Amino acid sequence: MNVHVPQSGKRLLLSPISMAILALVAGTNVAHAAEPADAQAAAVAEQATPADASKITEVYVTATKRSTSLQKTPVAVTALNSAALDDNHVQTIQDVVNLVPGFSATGQGDHGVITMTMRGIGNDSAKTEYADPEVATFVDGIYSPRPEGATALLFDLEAIEVLRGPQGTLWGRNSTVGAVNMQTVKPEIGSNAGSFELGYGNYTRLGARGAFNIPINDTMALRVAVVHEQHDGYVAYQQPSLPTLAQQHAAADPVIAAWNTAHPGNPIGFQPLNQNLYVQGGPKYNAQDQSAARLSFLWQPSANLKWNISYEHYADRGTPNMNLLQQQRPGQDFWSALIDTAPSVKRDSHSVRSRVDYQINNDVALAYIAGYSRFNGSSTFDQDGGANPATSFTTAGAGSSGYQANNTVWSKYKNYSHELEIMSTGKRDVDWLLGLYYANEDNGIRFDIPIMNGTEQGTVSWQGSFIQPKETVDSTAAFGQATWNANDQLHLTGGFRYTSDERKNIGGTNNGWSNLDAPQIPVNPSMNPLGGGTGFSTYQHNDGVYKDHKLTGLARVSYDIDKNNMVFASVSTGYKSGGLQDGGVPYGSESLTNYEIGSKSTFLGGAVRMNNSAYYEKFKDFQFSAPVTYADGTRGLATSNAEGARVWGVETEIAAKITREDRVQFTAAYTNAKLKHLVGGSNDYVLPACTAPGITNPCLDVSGNTMPHSPKFSAQLMYQHSFALADGTLIPRISAHYETASWLSVFNLGEPDRQKAYTRTDLGLRYDANAKWYFDAFIRNAEDAKIKTSAMNANGPWQAQYLPPRTFGINVGRSF
Template sequence: MQQFRSLSALMLGAAIAALTAPAMAQDVASPAAADTVGIADIVVTAQKRATNIQDTPIAMRAFDNDAVLKAGITDVNGLAQLAPDLGITNDTQYTKITVRGISSQDHSETADPALTINIDGEYINRPIALNASFFDLERIEILRGPQGTLYGRNATAGALNIVAAKPRLGEFSGYATGSYGNYDTITGEVAVNIPLGEKFAIRASGMHNEHDGYFNNGPAGRGSAGNTDAARLSFYAEPAEGIRAYVAGEFVDVNTTGVAQYGQVIATNGVLANPGYASGIVDVIPSTPEFENGGVPQNLDFNPPRKSFPLGDLGSTKIRQYAIRGRLDIDVGSIGTLSYIGGYRDVKSDISQPLNGYVPTIFIQNYEKNSKTQSHELRLSGGENGGIIYQVGAFYFHENQYMAQGLFLPLAAGGSYLNYFYRPYVKNDSIAGFAQATVPIVVDKLSVTGGIRYTHDKKKGLYYNYGPQFGRGPNPPAIDDTSIARTELHPRFKESQPTWTLGIDYNPSRDHLIYGKVSTGYKAGGFDNVGSFGSEKLTAYEIGSKNSFADRTIQFNASAFYYDYRDQQIPVFLDTNVGSQVVNAGKSRVWGIETDTTVLLSRNDRFTATVNYLNAELTAFQTSLLGLTGSINDSDPSTPGNQPFDLSGNRPVQSPKWTIALGYDHDFHIGDHKITASVFSRFKSDYYLQPFNNRAELQEAFTQTDLSLEYSAPGNKLSVQAYVRNLENYRPYSFVNYVDAGGTMLINYIYGTPRTYGVRGTYRF
């Protein structure tokens, strides 16, 4: 807490300085001088009610559809271009997001994300479902810090709200945009809004995105290609005064290659496969088949190829998603508004993913991970006119998954399965009730907010685990085949958890907000092949300030936070017969300072800066793994049992100490025509991709820069943009992991996107 008290003093000083800054700014110079054009207001729904982002006591970012289009973002993976403080990791088809050092590294059937993701209020729970595409959006909101009261479980890191564009009454409008770039990239997006009388409207939109593979993988071709189609049809109505209804149906189809990953065999039975490729290898222990310091060569340092490497097979990825969601708002007089928000999603996947680094290549074969989810929320809210602002409601979520997959080795007799796992069902139910109120102490000046949520989680499943099936060819065992030896498990898990928040907001003037709060969150527990694991818990202390100066031509926002993070869930791979075990291990200490600055230097010049400092450490991280034979800090590798390991002092995954982003836009006017030149550069200091902090899991500091030049015709109906993204052509690691498979030590790498460039045209009507 000493760090937080120091941060509090620093932030209090910054807030006092902020209150005195307007006079100083005016004395020096008004950036826009006589041609004042203030920074536009952004309305968000981060508190599940409409507020100006500068009046919202949450550290957050928001981006409209134009910003998403200009950045070329088509899915969650591209968000780091606009929000560099997000850590986004691709573990084959799974997307993992880290915020302020908080993330979920497990993607098993009962694992949950640490960042709550909603599309128009529909709750998204599976990492594979994050392949949902971004198109025809109103805005994207990224909330940092636990949001457990209003957004529920699994909001320890924050919340990501994706808000689709809604049909507009009485308006015929739309847009079409398309681009072509290197890697034969072709994108297209179209939307049309059609009024149906005065009280009804529909909106239809769709997108297509394809590109050749980003990696030259030899005879196999080019890996990590893209091919996605998506469509949405939505309906909006105001059939009577005080009634508003919205319904949308959506379809997303991904049909492409697998994710290209470079693999390297490190050692077999304790013998280095290639001692020459590394420097600083930890000595092999002569009397055991293991390495020192956790069973891996902790100081391994080599430079894997990031552009070209041969693969035996590219694999394939097919994911289809169908979703329907809706909202109904009914004004109930002076009481407020009664709202229902619900959604249903059906995700089907068929994946063949090569795990390169094995000789010969092993596949995750016949991989199906299907899920059906539904979420429902009923909420009563009111008190917008200077009184108590309140929300009270109930939430229900249900998920049912089916999974089948095996590790396939294509050798003699058609090949063999090293394992095969069936999950005929894994059911997840969560029920919650919540209430939150903001009470004015001094009207328009000082208010206090308090909220509480109580959640009950229940999970159950049926597991069939098959061992090696040699020489049976590519066909896996049938799910009802009891003639083959298998393990049958009926795991169960349930728990209940409260979460709460308490905060105070002070508005010394219209353009300034100072806030402080304490909030809690948790990420639900679950089970795996070994046993059950408990929930993660987090208590966050935060203070912040949001400010506008000089006729709203300068915005400066800052926040400081301290996290007490307990019982973090860490998956550790055991062996091919069992898979991973998830353990709750120890505590983490996370604190940091974040600043966001926007300056309108003139009506034609805009400067933005984000500077974040993060200090994260695993302070107490000792645990053991069940049934592991000599792999992690094992003093006697020949004896199975509880094997201890200690990660105390390590840094959490995706936790760079410094994240800095600088942007500058300049408008050139030629009559009624406009040309905008933009540069945006992101810097991240080094960080680890795994909590074990081995040298080969370290991503070194890097910079990526985007450039664009955009022409806008009079009326802004037509625009043409030329762009270069990732000018440096630097491909950072997006995933790194050691695997111990049957005495063979391997490491696998997946990389980020290379430099892309092209031309985009947009027409609005």
């Protein structure tokens, strides 16, 4: 039996562009004679045999938990190898989305994380333990439950594989509409290969990374990989323009008189605005300062047994992304804000990932995959973004409170998982795989929201401290999939997964300001909202238990027309568990049924590949989550199950070698995503009084609206040419992304609540020397386009978060 094992240890950290493979759409069929996907089988890998320069190099994926040819694997999957990731300067999931049809990612400032939408379905609230994503993220096949893990630096990767459509049968939890699997580079026995790189760019960007393979003996090897990336923040600090003392008195004196009449035991007096309350120095918002290191170990005592284990540490000391005014105040730079809460992020994660592969005999293989991760973090964030400057120490313009911070005092989680798989190997009439899975999460968070009238000096408008010391998730599953290879052309696949989930909220409380006669100061980490004398009282307890279970499945037929063309059709279902919201109130699970047809073709003797898919999805019980204010003035996070949505679309991916020196890649997607019945509310938007029965907070009937982050049409075109020089190869490249307008929320509230159609162009120029060093220059967002990823108008003026402005830089590296 021959198992495909890529020679990952001999690969460059930044592979030459001439070997770049952006292999496109694939599927999820167990191909005839497919072999198990062990830890070395990357999501994308070149064949070990020399490539024909006139053909696109053959690509292998692990979408079916086996290593199979991309063109023989019928599910919509985009596979990006290390060269493609390097060419596009991919660091986070947000950098990946333009390379994948129907995929988008949204920055969430107050937690500094990224949420994902695929084929029009996602959840912008999936940024803490409160909500789970619809797009699951895996590293080396191990589920990463919290979005912080998905936004960690993507470094020393063999490949990223993005699977579109429900992947619950084989991949498991929360892969309702898709899954992203990242494969790290593994150690290689007998190899002394390594590489390092240094980079510099605008906004004082500094980058460094390196990877080294260390052979120990003929059965063991180590690999060490490190990375550091930093740049200054994009958002400048505005100088405050303070009203005159007379203007401040005119605004404040009536408010002071009313307060003192209502609170004779706690009077306040006039204070002039303190200019020092506005941040003018230090780290800026939208800054990066991230480091990571990974130590990987391989032990292969025999040809039939292999163990890969790794330890990874990730540290983030950057800053969150800021909400900017969409229409900046006169005389102010667009990339600036009036800030009264200094930004900070402190996140540390530790992860251990292990995989054991054992070939029991020529017909059966066993795999045991286990993972453990621990995370701790905190952050401070200026939620109001200076939208309404203070008119006095305790008043602000536009009738707003003026000052609001969203501060994660502490956040922590631990999770571990175990997965046992047994599968057939070799060429068989029936390929099969069976598995058992167990995962546990233990989450906790304290999240403070101080809202003050005017400035920090002013009186309390409202403030809350949400403390969830323990929230657990236990998930167990059994799954299986089999393919009957009826003949060399026809393949019939069926699969199932039974999942049982249990969630517990233990000791959680929502605490609000209830005593206006207490000291008028913003809540801060030194205050104990559960103790006395702070003005807080507990208005809600979140204890509860929720249990859920679901059987999901897959049925698929694929047909190989000839060795270069195949077609497939499938029906698959996805599921995401319900849970508990504030007050311990349960919400239900959501499910999706996906009907899909597709084709995969290779033309002109391997010079052109085209992969297509068309799908129709019935999405039921969409979990819509948002911060809300209740009739009694208390606040919380509310989740309701919408009736769902109907989504359909088509996707295409084309890769072509026009000549031996010219490469073209094209991806495109058309998406139509419409909500069914939903009455939604959110404190992030100004909404009318609710007329729907049983809803006390402002709301809007959004039935029939377009789902957010789902442009009707999007496309990506990349072209590169290789010039052979005396001592190396020079490769210029251009990559252009276009998409039509898309809404930024379910409310569809006009132009400020959507991103207009745009084009974004990235440019690159790389020189690969025969002496194994390289030079790579790049410009990203050459148009300097202002591309919104989220919007809000809770503070009056419309604000938004944006993708980075134009950035440029160079990287210089060497392999050995």
